[in-house]
Each structure stands twice: as structure tokens, then as C-alpha cells.
Amino acid sequence: MAMSTIYTCDTCGFEVDAWDDGNPYVQDSKGKRHYFYHPENEIDLMGKLREPIPLPTSNWEESEESEPFFGIHTGNAPDHLCRKCGKISQIDPEVDKMICKKCKSDEVTEVTSLAGLKCPKCSGHFDQGSEGGIS
Ligand SMILES: [Zn+2]
Ligand SMILES: [Zn+2]
Numbered sequence: 001m002a003m004s005t006i007y008t009c010d011t012c013g014f015e016v017d018a019w020d021d022g023n024p025y026v027q028d029s030k031g032k033r034h035y036f037y038h039p040e041n042e043i044d045l046m047g048k049l050r051e052p053i054p055l056p057t058s059n060w061e062e063s064e065e066s067e068p069f070f071g072i073h074t075g076n077a078p079d080h081l082c083r084k085c086g087k088i089s090q091i092d093p094e095v096d097k098m099i100c101k102k103c104k105s106d107e108v109t110e111v112t113s114l115a116g117l118k119c120p121k122c123s124g125h126f127d128q129g130s131e132g133g134i135s
Contacts, residue, residue, distance in 0.1 A: 002019050004020070006129065012122040025075060
């Protein structure tokens, strides 16, 4: 179960929905990320991913020990708001550059920490957040 907090600009009403569990994902061997927003989808997703990934046949013994799911990376890329252009980017702080995917600005803030910050769309500021949805 995840909960969201909605931060609203006190001047223009711009809203950002912040989910407390971020965006967990599985990255396949081609580097494409598959996001899953609800834990029960994880099993389906892993099932889907397993097929197209070629298992290393020759060095299987060696790779099995260190990395049974060769080529698969899992992580979490929470939504980050660009404070220049207002676009949301999904950034995994452990592997990604902390920049906006649209304008390349490095003024990105994780959406769960927006309380009191300046709105990217006007000169107003975000409120302290109000309870959003539960999923
Ligand atoms: Zn605003
Ligand atoms: Zn931007």
C-alpha cells in the first residue's frame, strides 16, 4: 500500500502528487525500465521479463554465484520535479544523473520534499502538503 501527498502552489494552484514509495522498477538486459506501481504486479512482470532475456549458457556456473539474474537491475526512481521547467522526471539517485530529462537543469527535487519550496510555474510556494490517494 502506498500513500500520496499532494503539494499545491499557494498562488497558481499547480499540483504535484507525491507517492511515498517512489517508482520501483526492473531494468531488463536492453536497459529498458519497467515500472511497477503495485507490489502484486511484480510477479507478472518478472514472469514477462524472464522469457526474452538470453541466459548465459557458456559461463553459467560462474555467473550463477554472483548474479543469478544476469543483466537485470532493480531499483527505485522516484519522481523529481524540475524547479526550472516544472517537468517531472523519474530519477534513480543511485545510478542516474540528477538532472531534468527535459531541460537538463540540475535543479531537481524529489517530489516528497516540495513543502515550502518555490513553484516552478510562478513566484508562489508549495504548501505543506495534503493527503492524497491510497493505492
Ligand atoms: Zn505556482
Ligand atoms: Zn526541467
